[in-house]
Amino acid sequence: MISVTGVTKRFGAFTALNDVSLEVPEGSLSALLGPSGSGKSTLLRIIAGLDTGDRGQVLIGGVDQTLVPARKREIGFVFQHYAAFKHMSVRENVAFGLKIRKRPKKEIASRVDELLGIVGLSGYQDRYPSQLSGGQRQRMALARALAVEPRVLLLDEPFGALDANVRAELRRWLRKLHEEVPVTTVIVTHDQEEAMDIADRVAVMSHGTIEQVGPPRELYEQPTSDFVMGFLGPVTELGGHLVRPHDLHLSVDAREGAAEAMVARVTHLGFEVRVDLVLADGGAIGAQVTRGEAEALELREGDVVWVGPDRGAVQLPAAAGADELPLSA
């Protein structure tokens, strides 16, 4: 288990972390999710000991690590740009931590082979990092981090430099790996889909503070702030409330709680249809309906429809500064 208490970190006038506290349960796969500059990487680096907080405490497995240097924290760290040792072969890269620990040669050899098997790089022992693809380099970096049997595994945007399809594949692979080797893992990402897909707990960060922590579904269905709601999925504003576009219901007839709106544009996006609407007061709102619904309503530009939240829709009162919302995808 990792517990962080009251950690503050300033870089000059910029406050990267402001009195942050977080508990990461033993054996969990947790994500730190937030936009760039939210402090998520700084928090991870402070847990690793690569940075030190100005204030606060870091405990790993109940032992205070605040003043312990990175090399003695028994952690595994994976960097966004792999940090492969370029002058060493794959085998030497993975063996590095074990050599530092002066383990017997035989043990190192068998452990390296075992790890290369786990990460799917058997047969690549004698290659150099420059001869590997980005995905392979990152898997090598993971094997290198796991070789020393770390108490916690920390990944800083590990798939950030990879192509979308490789990223999706490695994500599934990491999830599976975590089931096989259930070491407490923290992954930093700015991609909400990645966090929801991979982690069993997500901490959403913004401006150096943690906004909300919980299982992905709980965050999506019960966001406690408009920031969290906006960061985890698209939102639109209706009648002073934030609501998700797919939680809006369109009808030809008037309905309680619904507002009259004119269809400004209908965009077909495969299985879903995005409908841009203009309300009577001039406000714009976007709804997302299925193809079937759009066809049943026979939506055309200029039509007048009634738009209101579905029953059970997630709604939050819109804050005054709602225009600052990070409207993601």
Added chain:
Amino acid sequence: MSSERVTRIGLRTVALGYLFALLFVPVGIVLYKTFEPGLGNVWASITTPAAIHAFWLTIMVTAIAVPLNTALGILAALVLVRGRIRGKPLLDALIDLPFAVSPIVVGLSLVLVYGANGWFGGVLTSAGIQVIFSWPGIVLATIFVTLPFVVREVAPVLREVGDEQEQAAATLGASRRQTFLRITLPAIRWGIAYGVVLSTARAIGEFGAVSVVSGRISGQTETLTLLVQKRFENFDLAGAYAASALLAMIAMTTLLALTVIKPRKEHE
């Protein structure tokens, strides 16, 4: 012929012609003139006691100055790139000073500081140490003029490799020393190698500063470059060419050594 082709061939001709006129012709003529009188004469003129002494003095000075500057250069590059100290721009500018200052000025300033009437002159004389008009002065002058090479070769490489590999090594349990020896040093080794080759070439070839501090005492403080100059002034052209060829040979051996130790394919 297309105009593009004409341009290309024209540019190549200019580039090769430039190299030929300024590099190959003079070096070629030196070698030709050296061996024109015959091998026996060449051998005789580079095995005179003065020449042998000059050769070994040059080698000794280089063997002291280059390793010292290599170690200090790596350290300075680390401070410049990785250090968190104030006054880095000042240090950065200071390191280039030997490039900016004329070697003659370097020599004169060394005389002013370490000479018999210089700042430390009294202290050194009473301690029985002679710096100026002796080999320690030559070593000091050589260290001064070759100071920037290793730093200037290593610093950009350090900047380029970044410190992520070092951080990774730390998370894997490596101490600072282990990280330096196993990660940093191998990453910058070619920068160091080029710095060493350049320093060596400059150390062997230095004339101005050495000429001022050495006193040019034949058989005592005369380096190879000084010997070439003396022979040239004394109208011993064949002897001057022979010594020049020897200088060129040492320089080429250094370059050759680099080419040999550098593997054909770099895994980077």
